[in-house]
Amino acid sequence: MSGKYMAAAAALAFVAGCTGEGSIGLSPGDVPGIRAMNPSxxxxxxxxxxGVFMNASQARTRLDSFPGNGEFDLSSEDLSNGQWPVDTITYKAFRNTSDRAIYIRRALGRYALIEARERGLGTSLNGVRRVAHISAPSTAGEWWVRSAHRGDLLPRQRAQKISLPDIINATVRNSFQIAAFGDLPAIRGTAIQEARGRFVPEIFADASIERRDEFATSPASAGGATRLTTDEDDVEFGVRSRLQTGGEISLSQRFTTTDTNDTAFIPGEQTVSQTALTYVQPLLRGGGFTYTDSTRRIANMDTQIAVEEFHRQASAHLLEVERAYWNLYVARSVYAQRRHLAGHGAQIAEQIGNREGIDADPVLINRxxxxxSQWRADMVRAKAAMENAEFRLAALVNDKRLGPADVEVLPTSAPNGALHLLSTxxxxxxxxxxxxxxxxxxxxYEAALLREGMAANESLPELDLVLEARSEGGTGGRSLGDAFDDQSGNVGTLVGLKFxxxxGFDERDARYHRRRIETxxxxxxxxSAISTVLLEVDVSANEYIVACNDLVAQRRALEAAQADTNAIQARWDEGIGDAGxxxxxxxxxxxxxxxxxxxxVATARATREISAANLARARGLLLDRWGLSMNLTRDIRGEQTYQLARSGRDG
Structure with missing residues (x-):
């Protein structure tokens, strides 16, 4: 008896050991630590x-040659060290589709890099290096800068001073949009545990009570009665689990108690016990650790894709915050300038009006x-634009300090290039x-390769190995214990195959064909994504170069316009004369x-700052620019989410 119980316990322990983790959620090891293009x-x-250089044609040949030459084998040492040397891989038979997917992904990444180099993409970064050392011209002589930074444009409102680093930090803390972006990787991450959950053991139980009352075909079969009656109570319980090999194992115990007047049963009331350990292992379709683990690997990659999407969306949002911040600076500058211009217009109109009837004719006065009046109207529109810029910044940041309508937001950071690119x-x-x-x-792409490999496995014929060991026993009456004890030494086995x-060409073949096309x-x-991204880098680099040069040119134009205005003002101050x-x-x-x-000039300064931020985004470094990283944490409900946080250094 003890040996039987020990065997059952060992089987249960084996089943329990075939499961994944028991808690739902991401762990630090769930999402890959390195980015997918790093190895390539x-x-x-x-x-x-x-000193080894490949051209794009050679890199493409390496990528395309594996189907014809067979697939390759990787040593366990290579796997443990994380080394996948493209140039030294021996082309043999693949061990699994995961190795195949990793190799092809890395080979494609290397080919794409070499091909992009040969096409000359991203070369505009060289121009950035030439202008990045040029500092922005001084703001000396730009009288409106003080008004843009100082709360004197709307004196009846409460001023709220805030710098660009402060506004970025406030966005990270308060933005509902960034918080919503951070939930996406956590949502996708639940699929990892969902994939693991397929291998969690489950306890099962079935019970039935059957009552049969049939016409007796002969008096002898029913002990002389005319009706054959049978009461049968059946209960089965146990534990079962799918295994990461693709098989399924179950340990079950069944008791059947029968009470009948059927003379074939002696005694008429008896209990039968059966203990069975069953294992079904697919040998072709659905078999193998690689196939069953592919679902988890795909879920893992989908989670990493969502993390990258969070990176992309957060970078885009922070870029919009920077754009809104500098647009507010421009709007405040323009309002100060147009208020100043309106003041000049009112002064000149008053001067001309005072000389009515002396040497100022009606045409001059009306002009x-x-x-x-037009300049006053422009000032009103500029004020509305300034308030709209405040509203947009407040909506992007979601900081309560910027929310009340009586708050005047003062951008204190100067657009002088102090927050330059991280590196040239x-x-x-x-x-x-x-x-x-x-x-x-x-x-x-790697996920598509895995799905193709899964579809290839699913298109194989079905060939399952079935193994079962069972022991049976019985006793008269309803004693379950006696029936269970009677099983000792009564062991039967079953070995079988299912094929x-x-x-013809079935739905699994069609699915495999579709997966190949999708790959x-x-x-x-x-x-296409690489070409588009590198195009953005080139365009953003050119915009930054143009913005740097444009600011210098606009400053020169301002100096010329100021000199022209001073000269005409001096002539005007001398008197109207005949050329009024x-x-x-x-x-x-x-x-x-x-x-x-x-x-x-104000717009050029802001444009230079925005173009620098946009170039950092195009290079994928906007978060690094502000010293931000994406961390897995928990929200106020205790649910997992991703948040932006300081990575330990300033941007």
């Missing part, structure tokens, strides 16, 4: 340092008053590593040109 870039750079030595390889869209595309194969499509999407209309027109036009130049 690392292999290429290591090869280059060793001055008309432009003064970055290359196209850094873009491959840091840009989240590239990481997403290459991970989706089936479709006689090719995803490869093309990888190349022409001189007034020239003066008013010069003031308009001066205000336009002032606005262009």
């Amino acid at each position: 870039v690392g292999e290429e750079l290591d090869a280059n340092r060793d 001055a008053r008309s432009l003064a 030595n970055d290359t196209i390889e850094a873009v491959f590593i840091h840009r989240p869209e590239i990481q997403q595309a290459i991970l989706q 089936s194969v479709p006689l 090719v499509q995803q490869e093309r999407q990888v190349m 209309i022409e001189l007034l027109s020239a003066l008013l036009t010069s003031y308009q040109n001066l205000q336009a130049s002032e606005q262009a």
Whole structure:
């Protein structure tokens, strides 16, 4: 008896050991620590340092040659060290589709990098290096800067001073949008435990009570009665689990108690006990650790893709916050400039009006008053634009300090290039590593390869091995214990095979064919994503270069416009004379040109800052620019989520 109980306990322990973790949620090991393009870039750079260079054609051949030459074998040492040297892999038979997916993903990444180099993509970063050392011109002479930073434009409102680093920190803490973005990886991460949950053991139980009352075919069969009656109580319970080999194991105990007047049963009331250990293992379709683990690996990659999506969305949102911050600076500057211009217009109109009937004709007076009214209207629109800029910034940040309508938001950071690019030595390889869209595309490609491998397995014939060991016993009466004890030494076995194969092209073959096409499509999407990203890098780099040069040019234009206005103002102050209309027109036009130049300088300064931030986003470094990282944490409900947090250094 003790041996039987020990065997049952051992079987239960085996089943319990075949399960995954018991808690739902992500753990630090669930999501890959390195980004998907890192190995490909690392292999290429290591090869280059060793003097080995491949062209795009050779890299493509390495990517495409494995189907015809067979697939490759990887040693356990390579796997444990995480080394996948593309140049030294021996092409043999693949052990599993996971190895295949990893290899092809890395080979495609290396090919894409080499191909992008040959096409000359991302070369505009060289131009950034040439202008990045140029500091922004001083704000000396830009009188409106003080008004933009100081709370004197709307004196009846309460001023709230805030710098750009402060607004970024406030966004990280308070933005509902970023918080919503952070929930996506946690939502996707539940699929990891969902995949593990397929292997959690389950306890099962079935019970039935059957009563039969049948006509007796002969008096002898029912002990002389005319009716054959049978009462049968049946209960079965046990534990079962799917295994990561693809099989299923179960340990069950069954008791059946029968009370009948059927003379075939002696005694008429008896109990039968059966203990069975059953194992079914697929040998082709659905078999193997790699096939069963592919679901978890795909869930893991989907979670990493969601993390990269959080990176992308958070970067885009922070870029919009920076844009809104500098747009508020421009709006405040423009309002100060147009208020200043309106003041000049009112002063000139008053001067001309006071000389009515002396040497100022009605045309001159109407012209001055008309432009003064127009400039006042422009000031009203500029004030509305300033308030709208405040509202947009407040909506993006969701900070209560910016919310009340009586708060005047004062941007205290100066657009002087102090928050420059992190580094001017970055290359196209850094873009491959840091840009989240590239990481997403290459991970989706690896997931497509895994799905193709799963579909290939599912299209195989069904061939299952069935093993069963069981012991049976029985006793008269209803004693379950006696029936169970009677099983000792009564062991039977069963060994069998189950086989089936479709006689034509079935739905599994169609699914496999579709997966193969999807893999090719995803490869093309990888190349498309890389081209699009590198185009953005080139465009953003050019915009940054233009913004740097434009600020210098606009400052020169402002100096020229100021000199022109000063000269005409001096002539005006000497007296109207016979050329009053022409001189007034020239003066008013010069003031308009001066205000336009002032606005262009303020806009150019903000544009330079925005273009620097946009270039950091295009290179995938905007979060690094502010020293932010994505951390797995818990929200107020205790549920997992991702949040942005300081990574330990300033941006």
